[in-house]
Amino acid sequence: MKTDANVVHLSKVSPEQSPTSPVGRLPVALTNVRDKAAQQLKTALQALFDNADDTLFEMADRATSNAEQNAFFEAMRDLRLKRKNIERGFLQKVFEAFANLNQYEIGKPAPLDAVSFDTLSLVQNDALEESVALDSMVAKVVSRDGAALSHLTTRFNAMVSKKLDDKSNPVGPTSLCEFFLDACSSLGVEIRVKLIILKLFEKYVLSDLDQLYAEANQALIAAGVLPELKSSPARRNPSRASAAPSGTRQDTSTELSAEFADEGVQEVFGALQELLSQARGSVIPRRNRPADAMPISSNDLMRLLSHMQQRAPAQVSDDFDLREQLEGLLTRASAKAGKARVVGEVDEDVINLVSMLFEFILDDRTLPDSLKALIGRLQIPMLKVAVIDKTFFSRGSHPARRLLNEIASAALGWGEQDDAQRDSLYQKIEQVVQRLLNDFVDDPVIFSELLAEFLAFTGDERRRSELLEQRTRDAEEGSAKAAMARREVEQALNERLLGKTLPEVVVRLLQEAWSKVLMLTCLKHGVESVEWQAALATMDDLVWSVELHEEPEARMRLLEMVPGLLKALREGMASAAFDPFSTGEFFSQLEALHVQAFQRFKRSLPEEHPQDDAPALAEIDEEQRAALAEAGIELPLLELPAAEVVEEPAMVEVVEEIILLAPGELRAAEPEASLPDDDESLLQVDNLRVGSWVEFQEDEEHKLRCKLAAVIKPTGKYIFVNRTGMKVLEKTRMGLAVEFRRNAIRLLDDALLFDRALESVIGNLRKLKGA
Missing domain, CATH: 2.30.30 (SH3 type barrels.)
Known part of the structure; x- marks a missing residue:
């Protein structure tokens, strides 16, 4: 079957379809280059989207939370829905860029603003990460294929009136990245997903630009455009040449996670340093440094911190100040060496940042106080890892940062009433803290190991809690359905019984037994079902059969009704597994009621028309007697003696609404306070x-x-x-x-605790700078 669902026809995006398009003025050789480039880019984009599902699925499979996993699944869905539009939009941009090569610029969009560290926040960090990723992608292409790109740009300039450079070249990496970002603007994805998509663009589109440039240069040389410029032949990317076929899952997610690890670190940390410089003298006290003070190396600082780590207090008090403790150690070291020693400026900035982060953490009301004391003991290990690795501040996936976030997330539901000595979560966190204090010297790998162990522990706990939580939800939903069914049954009973005077046995049978049949029917089939209507009809027939009726035709109706009524009652009560002993008692008393009803009809025949009695009695033939007998009602063949008085059944008037309670349920409490709807x-x-x-x-x-x-x-x-x-x-x-x-x-x-702490620190520093 022929389909073009995933094909973007070049004819649909080509501006040549427009009669006023200037693309007709492009040289033929350049038009050929454009068409071949567009075809290669289209194929590369299709490879990107064909592999995007697998990559995002891998990332979802590795997700550490339901929210993170859902973000990847939503991105997969969004990408599938918008794939065709993105492909078309990207190629449209390429054609427009070529179409403008022979046009004078009337105006062009303003360039992207440079990242301003004055307005640094977590939201702008997203733009920063995106900018850093794009710069890195472009830099790799320029480093690898810069000469071929430069030659191609020079040849373009020889053919068109518009002055080009490598950045404005329609097939240059800068332009292609901008076109792709613009085409993807409708995607509502988080920055981490956007970075993954950009990395896929680099892998499947930008990595093959060497081939595109080589073929374009060769085509222009063949057309006689600057043949004296010599370009090197295209170098094939071995990883792409041996790539697995489309549809094969590879460990792309690991590559993508690692590729951004060290990019942009200095920019982010430099921005934080700039903000810190504004806070010195206000939030951060200025240190009076001797003129001849010698900064200690980061290695010496690590040794001092390790010394403090081994002697860290078991409980971190509110007045514990890491900076003061370190200052005391340096003062003693200076006295011993006879020369003033101070912490270097960069390391001091790291110390100040970590101190402010932990001030927020220890002040955070979300963390339980008992666990807050444990987490506070991590301040020195976290400071040491920040001194070693500045990506601690810029990389959300940093193992130390993730460990802190995971501990805080797990602690969210920990109550102060929990027994800390016996609670497995408290013991696990305590074990992690103690291991870091005892074993962490200068190798950050320990954070990855502890993170893996802690995730395994919390994963087991989460699975157990999710299972019990699901059971709780199922039970509550079942109880809710039962409560709704109970309300329906109550309404049906009250509509038929309230205000009536009926034999007590019938009222009890309906309230205690038939209500269960109605409940079961309502739950299984619903109130719109035939079964529900049949159960209500049986109840209506039962009530009618025990009421007093004077009209002559009532006797025949009763005679016809009773066998089917009793059968329906027996089957219904059997389906509800009602107690057989109680069922037998009910039917015995019901039989007596029906016998009495027939006898009342017999005695109520008018004496002045004795001739009417014979036909009336004759109407109960042997077949009808047999049907009644089968239903459990034996009518006497002879008339009762006139002196015999039929004992009337105990009657009860239903004056209060019937309320059905679930097992163990108490009657409704007092009504709640009422608030206006807009409260x-x-x-x-x-x-x-x-x-x-x-x-x-x-x-x-x-x-x-x-x-x-x-x-x-x-x-x-x-x-x-x-x-x-x-x-x-x-x-x-x-x-x-x-x-x-x-x-x-x-x-x-x-x-995430660390992210909230960092956002708070940045916000406070920005306020100080603006003050």
């Missing part, structure tokens, strides 16, 4: 999302940390679980709003 507290409740962590202030001393696991819409219940997945709290929307109103609930920020 701010209700809006806070509506903004709660499943998965959000909150802290309830139960009383002055006790707090409960729990996660919103489910919102059960039929009942309006909000179900909260602890970190093990066990249900610990249940609230209604209004109940939660009341708690918000009295400030008894606090939302816990589950964003």
